[in-house]
Amino acid sequence: MATSEALTRRVSTALPRRRAAAPVRARRAALGALAHTALILFALVMIYPLLWMVSASFRPETEVFSSPGLIPSAPTLSNYLSGWLSQGGFGRFFLTSGLICLVSVVGILLSCSFAAYAFARLSFSFKRPLFAVMLVSIMLPLHVTVVPQYIIFSRLGWVNTFWPLLLPKVLAVDSFFIFLLVQFIRGLPRELDEAAEIDGCGPVMIFWRIILPLMKPALATASIFAFIWSWNDFFIPLLYLTDPDLYTVPLALRSFVSADGESAWGQLFAMSVLSLLPIFAVFLYGQRFLIRGIATTGLK
Amino acid sequence: MVDALAGPRESTSGRRAQPLRATSRRRSRQRSRQNGAALLFLAPWLLGLVGITLVPMAISLYLSFTDFNLIRFGTKFVGLDNYLRMASDSRLLASAKVTAVYVLFSVPLQLVFALLLALLLNQGLRGLSIYRAVYYLPSLLGGSVAVGLLWRRVFGGDGLLNQVLGLLGLTNLPSWIGDPDYALWTLIIHHAWTFGSPMVIFLAGLRQIPSEIYESAAVDGAGLFARLFRITLPLLSPVIFFNLVLQVINAFQAFTPAYVISGGTGGPNDSTLFYTLYLYTVGFRQFDMGRASAMAWMLLAVIAAFTAVNFLTSRKWVFYGDE
Numbered sequence: 001m002a003t004s005e006a007l008t009r010r011v012s013t014a015l016p017r018r019r020a021a022a023p024v025r026a027r028r029a030a031l032g033a034l035a036h037t038a039l040i041l042f043a044l045v046m047i048y049p050l051l052w053m054v055s056a057s058f059r060p061e062t063e064v065f066s067s068p069g070l071i072p073s074a075p076t077l078s079n080y081l082s083g084w085l086s087q088g089g090f091g092r093f094f095l096t097s098g099l100i101c102l103v104s105v106v107g108i109l110l111s112c113s114f115a116a117y118a119f120a121r122l123s124f125s126f127k128r129p130l131f132a133v134m135l136v137s138i139m140l141p142l143h144v145t146v147v148p149q150y151i152i153f154s155r156l157g158w159v160n161t162f163w164p165l166l167l168p169k170v171l172a173v174d175s176f177f178i179f180l181l182v183q184f185i186r187g188l189p190r191e192l193d194e195a196a197e198i199d200g201c202g203p204v205m206i207f208w209r210i211i212l213p214l215m216k217p218a219l220a221t222a223s224i225f226a227f228i229w230s231w232n233d234f235f236i237p238l239l240y241l242t243d244p245d246l247y248t249v250p251l252a253l254r255s256f257v258s259a260d261g262e263s264a265w266g267q268l269f270a271m272s273v274l275s276l277l278p279i280f281a282v283f284l285y286g287q288r289f290l291i292r293g294i295a296t297t298g299l300k
Numbered sequence: 301m302v303d304a305l306a307g308p309r310e311s312t313s314g315r316r317a318q319p320l321r322a323t324s325r326r327r328s329r330q331r332s333r334q335n336g337a338a339l340l341f342l343a344p345w346l347l348g349l350v351g352i353t354l355v356p357m358a359i360s361l362y363l364s365f366t367d368f369n370l371i372r373f374g375t376k377f378v379g380l381d382n383y384l385r386m387a388s389d390s391r392l393l394a395s396a397k398v399t400a401v402y403v404l405f406s407v408p409l410q411l412v413f414a415l416l417l418a419l420l421l422n423q424g425l426r427g428l429s430i431y432r433a434v435y436y437l438p439s440l441l442g443g444s445v446a447v448g449l450l451w452r453r454v455f456g457g458d459g460l461l462n463q464v465l466g467l468l469g470l471t472n473l474p475s476w477i478g479d480p481d482y483a484l485w486t487l488i489i490h491h492a493w494t495f496g497s498p499m500v501i502f503l504a505g506l507r508q509i510p511s512e513i514y515e516s517a518a519v520d521g522a523g524l525f526a527r528l529f530r531i532t533l534p535l536l537s538p539v540i541f542f543n544l545v546l547q548v549i550n551a552f553q554a555f556t557p558a559y560v561i562s563g564g565t566g567g568p569n570d571s572t573l574f575y576t577l578y579l580y581t582v583g584f585r586q587f588d589m590g591r592a593s594a595m596a597w598m599l600l601a602v603i604a605a606f607t608a609v610n611f612l613t614s615r616k617w618v619f620y621g622d623e
Binding site: 032035036038039042043046047049050052053065067068110111112114115117118122123124125127130133134137139140141142143144145146147148149150151152154167168170171172173175178202203204207228229231232234235238239250251253254256257265268269272273275276279280283284287290291 | 334335337338339340341342343344345347348349351352353355356357359360363370417420421423425427429431432433434435436437438440441443444445446447449450451452453454458460463464467493500504549552553555556559560563576579580583584589592593595596597599600603607
């Protein structure tokens with residue numbers, strides 16, 4: 001807050017007033033330091049629980065809750081080893097989650113960019129009402145359809161299969177991504193399409209040869225969101241995956257905590273840290289695209 | 301988003317006006333060819349829309365007037381019974397109250413944090429991207445089961461928070477998640493903790509305010525408060541509105557944190573029984589799918605009403621420039 005005053009001061013001191021410059025600069029530096037201190041302290045408070053979890057995962061099981069400090073006295077990997085070997089091998093849950101995410105992301109990218117191209121570039125009957133339906137369905141609560149979906153999928157014998165998790169992704173049910181990609185395609189110059197059309201390209205060729213390659217930044221954004229949401233997805237797997245052999249990581253994490261409170265917290269923390277690593281990695285790698293994506297959806 | 305509601309813009313540039321004589325046959329062929337291509341491109345989405353959204357919605361509406369139960373034979377049509385019985389279902393009323401408190405407290409709290417931090421970070425401080433990343437991280441991890449379970453440990457009786465407060469000399473502390481008076485507040489804090497994504501949206505909105513406006517205001521001698529309340533907030537109001545609508549819809553549907561933190565029960569004493577959690581219990585623990593469907597439609601109606609109220613009252617405070 002206070003620094004904005006400094007900012008205007010900078011604007012107003014653009015006039016030559018050399019005598020006042022030094023104290024003003026000193027004051028600005030002080031205010032900046034104050035702002036940074038506040039921001040850093042607040043950031044530490046925010047991520048302290050996460051840091052504590054990481055540190056606790058390296059403590060022996062008996063000392064997991066020994067102190068609120070962040071430096072384990074005798075760091076050990078025992079939680080990671082025993083956690084990885086627990087529940088018949090924790091690695092399989094990572095494999096399951098990874099495969100589901102991979103299919104989900106590819107499915108979302110393809111189906112949603114198809115639909116987005118049609119909405120952004122083709123003229124067809126009922127375009128406006130369909131577009132409105134697509135926008136409304138972004139806000140539709142999942143719960144309105146989840147009960148009949150469960151009945152239908154269970155009649156099809158799909159309980160304890162991955163179809164209920166994957167099919168909605170492949171069929172572009174999450175229209176948020178369509179919206180995101182439409183916004184992006186609208187920003188591409190139409191002259192490209194027209195030039196290609198004159199060269200005798202049809203809509204399919206234009207999409208494949210011109211639009212899709214230009215959509216890379218938007219596709220990067222979409223795939224990051226799609227990955228993180230699929231990776232964290234809990235409600236749908238909870239409904240359809242009751243066989244522990246098919247568990248995704250979030251479902252398996254829950255198994256560490258038993259109802260009576262007797263829980264393997266050390267192992268749980270170790271596996272939790274591992275489960276957050278992919279999100280963290282994707283976030284670090286794709287931060288640029290993420291921020292851009294959030295900024296461009298709905299803020300045209 | 302608001303802009304998008306206007307529907308897809310048709311660019312007419314580059315469309316050469318065709319002589320009237322231009323065969324309508326050719327134009328209709330072009331029209332139909334685009335229809336064919338559009339159908340091809342929209343096919344996956346249309347299949348999903350019909351098969352996974354619209355048909356289930358219709359079935360769910362029908363079920364809400366029946367006593368359909370997944371594990372019992374024989375389904376009767378019961379008319380409005382499911383809807384009428386809601387008023388006398390004490391657990392449902394409790395869950396509606398829990399959800400209302402959650403939405404009313406967690407969303408404003410989250411948005412205030414997001415706005416304050418965005419304003420602070422927008423002052424041209426160094427290291428913006430690092431701060432932004434750190435503050436955004438909880439938004440990414442917040443929905444995960446791992447963080448939900450961590451929350452259980454942080455706010456437990458012998459949890460991290462009480463250990464820290466103990467170091468500060470406080471004793472006789474409650475077990476926050478085990479105490480019906482406080483359990484919901486741990487979830488409200490959890491939602492406020494994920495203020496990163498609205499913050500990033502605010503930052504993007506602040507970027508779009510032209511600096512000339514501030515410069516001319518400075519020449520006019522506008523103080524800090526005048527700048528904030530006369531320039532920044534009015535120009536940012538569409539973004540505030542967008543975040544508000546989005547986060548209210550999100551908060552109504554929150555499920556994972558409540559499920560994980562309460563071990564799937566909504567306890568202690570139904571104090572964290574979110575509406576969605578109760579819906580899950582009725583539909584997938586008691587298999588009372590008629591009632592669950594009626595509850596789902598009620599949820600949709602409430603969310604739609606809130607969103608409509610947001611839109612209607614927005615005329616009073618949302619300022620769209622002449623763009």
